Amino acid sequence: MKKVLITGWRWMLAYDFTKLFSDRYELVSLSSSDLDIKNFQEVERKVSEIQPDVIINCAAYTKVDDAEDIGMKDNYDVNSLWVYNLAKVSSTMDIDFITISTDYVFFGDTEKWYVETQNEHPINQYGMAKYLWEKLALWENKNSIIVRTSWLYWWGMSYKNFVNTMIQLGSKLDSLKIINDQYWNPTNCKDLSIAIWELLENIEKYRWQKLHFSNTTENHGITWYDFAQEIFSQNAISVEAIPCTSSEFPTKASRPSYSKLINNSDIQLRNWKEGLKDYLDNL
Ligand SMILES: NC(=O)c1ccc[n+]([C@@H]2O[C@H](COP(=O)([O-])OP(=O)(O)OC[C@H]3O[C@@H](n4cnc5c(N)ncnc54)[C@H](OP(=O)(O)O)[C@@H]3O)[C@@H](O)[C@H]2O)c1
Structure with missing residues (x-):
């Protein structure tokens, strides 16, 4: 071993x-x-x-x-x-x-x-x-x-991650703004x-x-906004998601606008929607 x-x-x-x-x-x-x-x-x-x-x-x-x-x-x-x-x-x-x-x-x-x-x-x-x-x-x-x-993102509602935050905010707010200009x-x-x-x-x-090694996405990847929409849809949460630019949430460090990783190895990870479903099913 x-x-x-x-x-x-x-x-x-x-x-x-x-x-x-x-x-x-x-x-x-x-x-x-x-x-x-x-x-x-x-x-x-x-x-x-x-x-x-x-x-x-x-x-x-x-x-x-x-x-x-x-x-x-x-x-x-x-x-x-x-x-x-x-x-x-x-x-x-x-x-x-x-x-x-x-x-x-x-x-x-x-x-x-x-x-x-x-x-x-x-x-x-x-x-x-x-x-x-x-x-x-x-x-x-x-x-x-x-x-x-x-x-x-990781198992457990106690851990602070984007999926858990969206579930919590989406369940209590009528609308929320989500960054839609960073793709990964x-x-x-x-x-x-x-x-x-x-x-x-x-x-x-x-x-x-x-x-x-990352879950696969189509085209250039997805944004926070796309990810949030899928989280809301898979959880049947009805909230108005409003796309915005990262300039509305300024940070000290710049982030890449496009950073989708392509995996050319023979070890492949599944599609992002399936990965998300598995995560949500096991929460
Ligand atoms: N999170 C993401 O979305 C993401 C994306 C891409 C790549 N990564 C990569 O994944 C790795 C972890 O990222 P994360 O943001 O998820 O990490 P994190 O939650 O901040 O965890 C960092 C880990 O590093 C350990 N650590 C910190 N200082 C240490 C020290 N002085 N000596 C020994 N261990 C120390 C911590 O151990 P203790 O708890 O014991 O202090 C903790 O377990 C990084 O290499 C990061 O670049 C993360």
Whole structure:
């Protein structure tokens, strides 16, 4: 049985992956209090003690707006330097290293989607740190695999995510404005977990590659507005959804207007509407 070390234990992917696959792998999941990945010696000591076959890194600094100013140092420390620590230790010990990245490594200003080999050009500091993260991981460890995903949502009404927020707001308001000028693929975290399981089962095929794992959409992807409309429709919520532009909800960090990820690998995730239905059926 493969031994898999997961960092960022409290994160949704770690949680879902463990729930689905704890009988198939020997899983060791660590939170930030179990392992300080800033500390190279500690990472080295912990990894050599655990001796995993694979590390899945779910730890990240994720405050996209704060990364522009007050969180800039943490953003680069966590999202670039610490990942380098993990990649370096796994390279020395010949361990496979899977790390989660984002569609925000792309600029996304034109009406197009992004394939795995396309040139990156981050639009904000968070995306820049993740871009460096990818480069460092691939440079340091030939067994690194970059899994880019986008707009994740997860089980449970207690967790703050877009789907849960729309259900709550849509049930109590008569109308609400929703951004309709950013296009992407949403991703049910369960589907991402299953894709990572498929990846682990044939890991030698995917080493030193970038993979795009998100639920599939048609055309250029969908917007928050499209996603909300589908959430309302699948929940029979009647609320007036009013499309608006992102300029009506300004944020410190710019977001790509078009960041749909195209997946050319043989591991495919299902359509976004099916992923959403499964999520809602299990709430
Ligand atoms: N959410 C999305 O829609 C989305 C989209 C695309 C890509 N991603 C990628 O998915 C990953 C997670 O994103 P998220 O926004 O969903 O994450 P999140 O909920 O903010 O979770 C981040 C995880 O990182 C861990 N972490 C933070 N600082 C740490 C530290 N100093 N040492 C060890 N662990 C630390 C946290 O662990 P503790 O709880 O123990 O502190 C937490 O489990 C990122 O790589 C992100 O780029 C997310």
